[in-house]
Amino acid sequence: MHSFLSRGNAILAYTLSVLSFLTFVCFLSTVLVDSRTGVDINTVKIVVKNVPDYSASREENDLGFITFDLQANLTKIFNWNVKQLFLYLTAEYITPSNVLNQVVLWDRIILRGENADLKFKNMNTKYYFWDDGKGLKGHKNITLSLHWNIIPNAGRLLTVPAIGQHTFKFPEEYTVNRV
Amino acid sequence: MIQDAINDLKRLNKRQFLYQVLSFGMIVSSALMIWKGLMVLTGSESPIVVVLSGSMEPAFHRGDLLFLTNYRNEPYLVNVDLDIVVFKVEGRDIPIVHRVLKLHEKEDGSVKFLTKGDNNSVDDRGLYAPGQLWLTKNDVVGRARGFLPYVGMVTIYMNEYPKFKYGVLACLGLYVLVHRE
Numbered sequence: 001m002h003s004f005l006s007r008g009n010a011i012l013a014y015t016l017s018v019l020s021f022l023t024f025v026c027f028l029s030t031v032l033v034d035s036r037t038g039v040d041i042n043t044v045k046i047v048v049k050n051v052p053d054y055s056a057s058r059e060e061n062d063l064g065f066i067t068f069d070l071q072a073n074l075t076k077i078f079n080w081n082v083k084q085l086f087l088y089l090t091a092e093y094i095t096p097s098n099v100l101n102q103v104v105l106w107d108r109i110i111l112r113g114e115n116a117d118l119k120f121k122n123m124n125t126k127y128y129f130w131d132d133g134k135g136l137k138g139h140k141n142i143t144l145s146l147h148w149n150i151i152p153n154a155g156r157l158l159t160v161p162a163i164g165q166h167t168f169k170f171p172e173e174y175t176v177n178r179v
Numbered sequence: 180m181i182q183d184a185i186n187d188l189k190r191l192n193k194r195q196f197l198y199q200v201l202s203f204g205m206i207v208s209s210a211l212m213i214w215k216g217l218m219v220l221t222g223s224e225s226p227i228v229v230v231l232s233g234s235m236e237p238a239f240h241r242g243d244l245l246f247l248t249n250y251r252n253e254p255y256l257v258n259v260d261l262d263i264v265v266f267k268v269e270g271r272d273i274p275i276v277h278r279v280l281k282l283h284e285k286e287d288g289s290v291k292f293l294t295k296g297d298n299n300s301v302d303d304r305g306l307y308a309p310g311q312l313w314l315t316k317n318d319v320v321g322r323a324r325g326f327l328p329y330v331g332m333v334t335i336y337m338n339e340y341p342k343f344k345y346g347v348l349a350c351l352g353l354y355v356l357v358h359r360e
Binding site for chain 1: 237238239245262263278279280281282283284285286291297302304312323324325326327328
């Protein structure tokens with residue numbers, strides 16, 4: 001009755017069910033955790049140009065350049081079911097041609113155990129700030145905000161907005177020189 | 180052991196054999212029902228996908244499972260709730276899991292967006308169909324909502340080693356046919 005196979009089968013089945021139960025409890029234990037926290041964003045340099053976008057349609061589009069300061073302490077967000085945070089800084093704005101534009105300007109991966117107390121000064125953006133047309137020059141209301149996507153060990157994939165954002169204007173004139 | 184199995188099979192009479200075949204059919208059909216039910220609940224044509232490449236490392240590794248939803252009324256915004264989409268590109272069989280990098284929405288509700296893998300240094304324009312610059316809602320299979328590590332490795336092994344797959348299927352089939360409560 002108790003052959004080698006049936007014993008192995010029982011052990012395997014029991015191990016699997018215990019593991020899946022523990023994984024589920026790990027997910028349940030962090031379902032209600034609030035992962036919001038404050039952030040300070042500021043812009044330093046703001047320039048807008050009008051140049052052909054060779055990476056896409058080759059049309060002349062508005063291209064913004066900004067540098068920014070960012071301060072946030074995300075250490076508290078890491079609990080036992082957080083494998084990684086994916087931070088990204090987005091610019092959100094409205095133009096005559098689009099009712100919504102969202103452009104990711106910068107992102108960063110923070111793995112568990114890495115320093116999550118961020119203090120950046122005068123950072124360059126990681127991606128080009130291309131508009132979908134000519135909507136950036138003289139734009140009065142561009143909102144910068146930070147979000148983090150929480151990658152768990154197992155469970156929900158959540159995206160959480162930071163508390164606090166920053167609004168800035170683009171200059172009324174294109175910059176012609178190199179920046 | 181094989182001898183035992185064959186003896187078991189010989190001892191089965193017709194009714195018992197039919198019963199086992201039926202119960203095997205029940206298992207297959209209930210698996211199909213669960214899958215189709217999930218499709219209805221999530222609105223996605225494939226509610227569970229296995230990550231096949233390392234382009235989203237270190238967040239997702241090969242063999243991780245993702246649970247998707249694809250509700251038609253939810254806007255595909257970078258900043259609302261979720262930003263990892265699974266999309267299909269014309270001429271490629273395998274759906275791609277990447278993150279939305281930029282998005283523009285027109286007044287009529289049409290949305291175009293660009294994606295990028297966390298572990299890739301450039302955006303996805305090189306992966307899209309020739310001449311395609313943006314993705315639209317119709318390209319989307321779903322948005323990643325849940326994550327379970329490692330489990331998908333089983334299906335990857337099955338696809339890479341067909342013998343392993345047939346072996347597992349044969350064992351399961353034999354077990355169901357022979358096993359008696």
